[in-house]
Amino acid sequence: GAVVSQHPSRVICKSGTSVKIECRSLDFQATTMFWYRQFPKQSLMLMATSNEGSKATYEQGVEKDKFLINHASLTLSTLTVTSAHPEDSSFYICSARGSSGVEQYFGPGTRLTVT
Amino acid sequence: AQKITQTQPGMFVQEKEAVTLDCTYDTSDQSYGLFWYKQPSSGEMIFLIYQGSYDEQNATEGRYSLNFQKARKSANLVISASQLGDSAMYFCAMREGPPTGTYKYIFGTGTRLKVLA
Numbered sequence: 648g649a650v651v652s653q654h655p656s657r658v659i660c661k662s663g664t665s666v667k668i669e670c671r672s673l674d675f676q677a678t679t680m681f682w683y684r685q686f687p688k689q690s691l692m693l694m695a696t697s698n699e700g701s702k703a704t705y706e707q708g709v710e711k712d713k714f715l716i717n718h719a720s721l722t723l724s725t726l727t728v729t730s731a732h733p734e735d736s737s738f739y740i741c742s743a744r745g746s747s748g749v750e751q752y753f754g755p756g757t758r759l760t761v762t
Numbered sequence: 763a764q765k766i767t768q769t770q771p772g773m774f775v776q777e778k779e780a781v782t783l784d785c786t787y788d789t790s791d792q793s794y795g796l797f798w799y800k801q802p803s804s805g806e807m808i809f810l811i812y813q814g815s816y817d818e819q820n821a822t823e824g825r826y827s828l829n830f831q832k833a834r835k836s837a838n839l840v841i842s843a844s845q846l847g848d849s850a851m852y853f854c855a856m857r858e859g860p861p862t863g864t865y866k867y868i869f870g871t872g873t874r875l876k877v878l879a
Contacts, residue, residue, distance in 0.1 A: 681866065681867070685805075689871070689872075690853065690869045690870060690871045690872055691807075691853070691869045692869075693866055693867065693868075696864075696866060738805055740805075740807065742807075742867075747861060749795060749812060749814070749861045750809065750812065751867060752809075753799075753806065753807035753809075755804075755805065755806045756805040756806065756807075758805070
């Protein structure tokens with residue numbers, strides 16, 4: 648089956664610093680990847696859609712200058728949280744669109760804590 | 763307006779019993795897909811079952827079945843013979859639009875299922 652990895656699984660950073668989260672499709676090529684954010688006991692909220700070789704499409708209310716997304720290859724998308732603040736602490740999950748378009752394969756998530 | 767509605771924030775079921783988790787959706791698209799995911803405490807999203815809007819038969823995957831009632835816009839998940847390992851958060855999700863085009867997924871608020879021994 649299709650596997651998506653995320654790195655790191657957990658990260659703690661100081662307020663004001665930037666942190667990069669990687670999302671990789673390990674055994675398939677993903678032209679489209681999605682980035683979600685999940686607060687405790689809440690649902691997944693789509694932040695942006697990342698297409699290989701083009702700019703990401705951000706959902707309303709998501710600051711594109713704060714959450715930088717790069718999808719430089721068919722197997723890698725990165726999310727960089729710039730100038731992180733404690734309110735950015737959350738669980739970030741990526742997913743990759745399968746070749747059939749029917750399925751999306753989720754990464755295991757990254758828990759970000761900003762102190 | 764909510765596009766995916768899960769009205770049950772929490773559910774209990776006795777081990778070995780069946781349980782139904784409710785999901786209703788709202789879309790004007792003719793082509794769409796409905797999914798159920800399980801999220802245990804570890805946080806990973808586990809795909810359970812998929813129903814396409816044009817699929818005439820209800821989807822089944824092992825102990826999971828999807829009760830798809832298109833006219834009522836409902837896509838309830840039925841878990842048969844519940845196991846303790848089924849205790850988790852369950853999310854209903856919808857893909858608006860055909861799978862070959864540009865689309866995104868919308869998730870419901872989830873139902874926390876607790877299986878009792």
